[in-house]
Amino acid sequence: PPPPPAPPCTVEMLKQRPAGDKSWPVACSQATLGEDGEELDLSGAHLSYGDFKEATFQATGAIRLNGTGLANADLSGSKLNSTESPSRYASTSLRPTSLAFGHALIDFAKANLTNADLSGSVLTAKGGYGTIDFNEANLANADLSGSNLTVDASDAGGWTVIDFARANLANADLSGWTLTARERLSGSSTIDFTEANLANADLSDSTLTAEGDYYTTIDFTEANLANADLSGWTLTVE
Numbered sequence: 738p739p740p741p742p743a744p745p746c747t748v749e750m751l752k753q754r755p756a757g758d759k760s761w762p763v764a765c766s767q768a769t770l771g772e773d774g775e776e777l778d779l780s781g782a783h784l785s786y787g788d789f790k791e792a793t794f795q796a797t798g799a800i801r802l803n804g805t806g807l808a809n810a811d812l813s814g815s816k817l818n819s820t821e822s823p824s825r826y827a828s829t830s831l832r833p834t835s836l837a838f839g840h841a842l843i844d845f846a847k848a849n850l851t852n853a854d855l856s857g858s859v860l861t862a863k864g865g866y867g868t869i870d871f872n873e874a875n876l877a878n879a880d881l882s883g884s885n886l887t888v889d890a891s892d893a894g895g896w897t898v899i900d901f902a903r904a905n906l907a908n909a910d911l912s913g914w915t916l917t918a919r920e921r922l923s924g925s926s927t928i929d930f931t932e933a934n935l936a937n938a939d940l941s942d943s944t945l946t947a948e949g950d951y952y953t954t955i956d957f958t959e960a961n962l963a964n965a966d967l968s969g970w971t972l973t974v975e
Contacts, residue, residue, distance in 0.1 A: 746770070748779060756783040756806065763787030763810075771795045773820075780804055780844070789815050798822030799842040803870070808851045812858055813880075819843050821864025839865030839895060841888075846872045846900075850879050856910075858884045865895035867918075873903045880910045882939075890920040897924070897949070902931040909938045912966075916945045925952035933960045942969040949975075 743764035744750045748771070754761050766788045771777035777796035781804045791814040794800050800819050821839040841864030853876070862869050867888035888897035897918040918926040926949035947953045953974050 748777065751779060751784060751787075752782050754783050757785065758783070759786060763789070765792050766790040766811075767792060769793045769795065771800065773797055776801065782806070785809055785849075787811070791815060794818070796820075798840060799844060801842075801844050802848055803844045803846040805845070805848045807853050808849050810850070810853045813854045814857045815855070816858070817843050817860045819862045819864075821867075841867045843869045845874050846870045848874045850874060850876045852877075853879045855884050856880045856882045860884070860886045861889070862887070862897075863889045865890050866897075867895070868898045868900065870898070870900045871904050872900045874901075875905045876909050877905050877907045878909065879906070881914050882910045882912045883914065885915045885917075887915075887917045888919065888926075889917075890922075890924060890926075895924045896920060897926045899928045901933050902929045903933060904930075905934045906938050907934050907936045909935075911943055912939045912941045914940075914943045916943075917948075918946070919948045921948065921950050923950050925949045927953070928955045930955075930957045930960045932958070935965050936961050936963045937965065938962075939966045940970050941966045944971045944973075946971075946973045947975070 743762040746765040746768040774797050776799045778801040780801040783806045785806045785808040787810045789812045794817040796819050819841040821841045841862040843860050843862050867890050869886050869888055890897045897920045899916050899918050918928050920926045926947040928947050947955050955972050
C-alpha cells in the first residue's frame with residue numbers, strides 16, 4: 738500500500754509525533770514554522786528522519802530545539818532566525834538561566850542530530866544578548882558543510898556565544914562552515930568547543946571569528962581533535 742500522507746506541518750502536529758515513528762512522515766520542506774513576536778518551542782520533539790529542507794524557523798526571543806530528536810533529519814538549506822526579545826531586565830551573566838534583556842536564542846542543547854544534514858543552513862541570532870547553543874548535542878556524522886552560524890550584538894552592549902562545549906562532532910563534515918560571534922559595544926564574544934569531540938571531523942576551509950569590545954575568545958580547551966582535518970581553516974579573535 739502507498740505510504741500514508743504526511744500530517745500538516747505545524748508546531749502542534751510536530752509535537753505529537755511519537756518517538757521513532759517512521760510511519761508518521763514529517764514533510765516540512767520549504768515550510769515556515771514560528772511567528773514574529775513569539776517564541777518557537779519544539780524542545781523534546783521527536784523529529785527524526787524529518788524533511789525540513791529549505792524550511793524557515795523564525796521567532797522572537799528563542800527557537801527552542803533543546804533535547805529534540807533530529808537524527809537523520811534533512812535540514813539542508815534551512816534558515817533559523819531568532820531576533821531579540823522585548824526588554825525585561827538586564828543581566829551580566831554569560832549564560833543566564835532565563836531570557837534576559839534583548840536576548841536572542843537558538844537552542845539545540847542536548848539535541849540528537851546524528852547523521853543529520855544541515856549543509857548550507859543559516860542560523861542567525863541577533864540581539865543584545867545572543868546565543869546559538871549546541872552544548873552537549875550529538876552531531877556525530879552530521880553534515881554542516883557550508884553552513885553559516887552568526888550571533889550579532891553589534892548594535893548593543895551585551896554578549897554573544899556560540900556554544901559547542903561537550904558536543905559530539907565525531908566524523909562530522911564541518912568543511913567550509915562559518916561561525917561568527919560579534920559584539921562591538923562594551924561586551925564579550927565567545928566561540929566555545931571546550932571538551933568537544935571533533936575526532937575525524939573535517940574542518941577544512943572553515944572560518945571562525947569572534948569580535949568583542951571587552952572579552953573575546955575561541956576556546957578548544959580539552960577538545961578532541963584527533964585526526965581532524967584543519968587544512969585551510971581561519972581563526973580570528975578581535
